[in-house]
Amino acid sequence: MNQENNVTRRLVIGLVVGGVFGLGLGLLIGLVFAYVIAPLEWTDAAPQDLREDYAAYYWEMVAESYGKHGSLELAQKQLGEWSDETREIALSRARIESSPELQMILDSLGKKVAGQAAAGEAPVAEEEPADAGLLSPLLVVLLFVLVLAAISLLIVRMRKSREQLPAPRAVEEGPPEWLATMHPEERAPSAPALGHFVTSYALGNDTYDESFSIETSAGEFLGECGVGISETIGVGDPDKVTAFEVWLFDKNDIRTVTQVLMSEHAYNDPDLRAGLASKGEPVHAQVSQPMVLETATLRLEVMITEQIYGTAALPPNSFFERLTLELVTRSKEPEEGGLPGV
Numbered sequence: 523m524n525q526e527n528n529v530t531r532r533l534v535i536g537l538v539v540g541g542v543f544g545l546g547l548g549l550l551i552g553l554v555f556a557y558v559i560a561p562l563e564w565t566d567a568a569p570q571d572l573r574e575d576y577a578a579y580y581w582e583m584v585a586e587s588y589g590k591h592g593s594l595e596l597a598q599k600q601l602g603e604w605s606d607e608t609r610e611i612a613l614s615r616a617r618i619e620s621s622p623e624l625q626m627i628l629d630s631l632g633k634k635v636a637g638q639a640a641a642g643e644a645p646v647a648e649e650e651p652a653d654a655g656l657l658s659p660l661l662v663v664l665l666f667v668l669v670l671a672a673i674s675l676l677i678v679r680m681r682k683s684r685e686q687l688p689a690p691r692a693v694e695e696g697p698p699e700w701l702a703t704m705h706p707e708e709r710a711p712s713a714p715a716l717g718h719f720v721t722s723y724a725l726g727n728d729t730y731d732e733s734f735s736i737e738t739s740a741g742e743f744l745g746e747c748g749v750g751i752s753e754t755i756g757v758g759d760p761d762k763v764t765a766f767e768v769w770l771f772d773k774n775d776i777r778t779v780t781q782v783l784m785s786e787h788a789y790n791d792p793d794l795r796a797g798l799a800s801k802g803e804p805v806h807a808q809v810s811q812p813m814v815l816e817t818a819t820l821r822l823e824v825m826i827t828e829q830i831y832g833t834a835a836l837p838p839n840s841f842f843e844r845l846t847l848e849l850v851t852r853s854k855e856p857e858e859g860g861l862p863g864v
Contacts, residue, residue: 535729539676546669553662570604577608578615585616585627594634601635609636713821713852721749722846725832726760736820736851745772747815747822747851752782753798755841762832762841764788765798766807768824768849772817779815781824783807785831787840807845816854823850 569580581601588597604612613632617625716739721732733748753765766783780802788794789806798804805813809829815822828846831839 542669542673546666546673549662549666568602570602570608574611574615577612581612581616581628582620582624585624585631588631589627597631598635713854715850715852717851719849725843728761745820747849749847752801756836762836764841767802770815770817770820770822772820775818777817779817781805781813781815785840785842787837819854821852821854
């Protein structure tokens with residue numbers, strides 16, 4: 523796993539989390555604005571938009587006026603456009619509460635208005651369901667609750683994963699003792715250590731991906747190194763990691779050198795090993811077995827100090843429950859004024 527892959531992965535995770543959080547915050551702000559700060563208010567409603575009892579009363583007033591002056595054109599103008607359904611509902615209610623004389627006028631006016639609407643092909647207003655206004659905010663609230671739940675679940679899971687293992691750290695007390703056990707040809711006796719790091723993986727940390735900056739004592743950036751998940755096995759949560767990638771990036775080298783630390787099962791499985799070979803040099807992960815990665819100007823010395831296999835309905839020694847590595851970085855050329863290496 524190289525530097526570009528690390529940046530891309532973190533960018534994708536950041537975009538996803540930021541998008542979900544932004545969506546939830548936007549919905550909350552929109553809900554507060556629409557229903558608290560600036561709620562919708564009806565003004566200048568047309569007669570056909572009135573409540574059923576008010577619509578009936580309106581028809582009664584128009585009918586009384588029509589009975590006095592007899593102008594159908596004026597009555598039509600006062601009534602406006604009604605759908606057949608809303609007109610019949612209003613007329614039925616108005617007839618019940620009117621005198622026999624007014625009922626006759628309402629019947630006559632209703633038939634004439636209906637006849638003119640049919641002849642003129644007046645548009646029919648569609649009546650919205652009574653609960654449409656209530657359903658929309660309920661859906662918004664439900665969606666917002668689901669978004670908050672998803673964000674909370676993601677945060678809890680990430681926090682739980684981080685709490686399962688110690689944070690990666692740089693060690694200041696100098697090179698570890700295991701470097702003295704390395705074969706003389708594998709050691710760099712004239713190059714001082716640039717950094718000493720410890721990183722741990724624990725089962726359940728599905729986003730495990732650690733990287734460390736390599737710098738001179740003067741703060742000059744030389745490159746990066748790190749460890750991340752390379753391959754999993756089986757199905758279900760959490761992921762069962764069967765191989766890790768240890769990588770070394772050198773700003774003075776066009777290559778990013780990678781070794782694939784494989785479980786015993788993965789290393790001995792020809793198909794799985796062949797599939798992982800394209801990612802880097804395959805290495806059987808073993809405690810106290812030093813490993814070395816080199817680029818044009820940098821050297822990374824790696825030691826597994828803790829290794830525990832998990833137990834599940836999978837082949838023996840096929841995935842890791844815990845894995846702790848120590849990484850020592852050094853320049854292949856001695857730093858001016860530096861102390862001799864181990």
